[in-house]
Amino acid sequence: MIGGKKKCIGLIFGGESNEHEVSISSAKTVFQAFNSEINKSRFTVKAFYINKSGDWLDSNSSEKILIGEIENENIKKQAVFIQEKINFLDGIEFQNVDVWFPLLHGFNGEDGSIHGLLRFTKKPLVGCGIIGSAIGMDKILMKTIFSNLKLPQVNYLVFQNEDLNNKEVKNRFISQIIRKLNFPIFVKPSNSGSSLGISKVNDQSKLSQALENAWEIDQRILVEEGLEVREIECAIIGNSELLTSEIGEVSYETDWYDYDTKYNLANKITIPARVDSKITQQIKEISIESCKALNIFGFARVDFFLEKSSNKVFLNEINTIPGFTKKSMFPMLWKASGLNIEQLVAKLVEISQDS
Ligand SMILES: Nc1ncnc2c1ncn2[C@@H]1O[C@H](COP(=O)(O)OP(=O)(O)O)[C@@H](O)[C@H]1O
Numbered sequence: 001m002i003g004g005k006k007k008c009i010g011l012i013f014g015g016e017s018n019e020h021e022v023s024i025s026s027a028k029t030v031f032q033a034f035n036s037e038i039n040k041s042r043f044t045v046k047a048f049y050i051n052k053s054g055d056w057l058d059s060n061s062s063e064k065i066l067i068g069e070i071e072n073e074n075i076k077k078q079a080v081f082i083q084e085k086i087n088f089l090d091g092i093e094f095q096n097v098d099v100w101f102p103l104l105h106g107f108n109g110e111d112g113s114i115h116g117l118l119r120f121t122k123k124p125l126v127g128c129g130i131i132g133s134a135i136g137m138d139k140i141l142m143k144t145i146f147s148n149l150k151l152p153q154v155n156y157l158v159f160q161n162e163d164l165n166n167k168e169v170k171n172r173f174i175s176q177i178i179r180k181l182n183f184p185i186f187v188k189p190s191n192s193g194s195s196l197g198i199s200k201v202n203d204q205s206k207l208s209q210a211l212e213n214a215w216e217i218d219q220r221i222l223v224e225e226g227l228e229v230r231e232i233e234c235a236i237i238g239n240s241e242l243l244t245s246e247i248g249e250v251s252y253e254t255d256w257y258d259y260d261t262k263y264n265l266a267n268k269i270t271i272p273a274r275v276d277s278k279i280t281q282q283i284k285e286i287s288i289e290s291c292k293a294l295n296i297f298g299f300a301r302v303d304f305f306l307e308k309s310s311n312k313v314f315l316n317e318i319n320t321i322p323g324f325t326k327k328s329m330f331p332m333l334w335k336a337s338g339l340n341i342e343q344l345v346a347k348l349v350e351i352s353q354d355s
Pocket residue numbers: 154186188192193194195196198224225226227228229231256257258303305316317
């Protein structure tokens with residue numbers, strides 16, 4: 001932006017979700033990328049940290065977290081905005097923000113809440129809008145739409161609008177699962193993240209407990225047939241036209257990609273994933289089709305299963321605010337596709353739209 005005004009990026013991070021720490025790491029990477037030699041003449045960053053109780057902090061304190069000057073736990077209480085104000089947005093000094101970059105994962109971040117709030121500021125944002133975020137976060141709705149499009153998915157059953165505490169209802173659902181799906185079975189809360197609340201069940205005796213674990217997080221539950229799979233991911237960016245990255249594979253030592261495995265640094269990422277070129281092509285096409293079906297644009301990461309025995313592709317899910325840490329798949333996929341992190345963040349701002 002030669003001679004022009006620098007763009008101010010409103011970077012929002014932290015949040016009430018169980019992915020709070022990941023969000024801080026993601027924001028640190030993005031903050032550094034905007035402050036890099038190539039970007040710092042074009043962008044400034046105004047940081048907005050939301051603590052684990054959901055309070056927004058002022059920009060000075062927020063920035064100190066990003067540069068590692070203070071730990072998130074040590075923020076003084078006075079730095080928190082007074083939320084009793086009738087106009088909540090008055091408390092957030094957002095007037096000089098040109099483009100929002102929400103980097104919150106999970107609850108109140110990826111589910112469309114922050115996108116709805118930011119709409120009131122009348123500023124564009126990086127990522128997709130309310131609909132895509134809300135549906136992308138809800139496994140049941142997401143799968144229902146994919147089924148309508150006949151996109152390849154594992155067999156599944158849905159439990160909703162019923163009371164799991166009612167023994168008869170629960171037993172009826174368990175018999176239905178046993179009749180219709182083969183073990184192992186994955187039981188998942190419809191809205192969650194980082195594998196929290198998900199159980200892999202190898203036999204009938206553990207089904208009841210698995211349903212209760214999911215119910216604790218969400219009273220809408222998805223039950224899936226479990227396959228022996230490789231896990232392949234593809235990134236997209238764009239608006240009316242979506243671009244796909246190279247595809248990548250994540251492999252790990254444990255049985256499945258549960259919470260502890262996800263944040264274990266020993267996982268291996270291979271880019272490009274070693275699969276047949278036809279499969280790569282199929283994964284890229286489904287990535288675009290699935291994002292378009294859910295009105296997801298801006299940026300996203302689409303996750304697939306590749307069944308080991310048959311080499312069949314199954315669409316798993318779309319993440320609308322992918323991780324941006326130094327070890328995250330999303331920036332790694334784009335780096336392998338020719339966009340380093342500095343170019344990537346600049347590109348995301350360039351294509352940002354109103355929410
Ligand atoms: N049907 C399935 N077959 C095999 N593995 C599965 C299946 N569903 C989930 N998994 C395993 O559980 C992990 C988390 O499931 P996922 O639906 O992606 O939840 P989250 O949104 O929490 O990431 C997957 O990455 C995979 O390792």
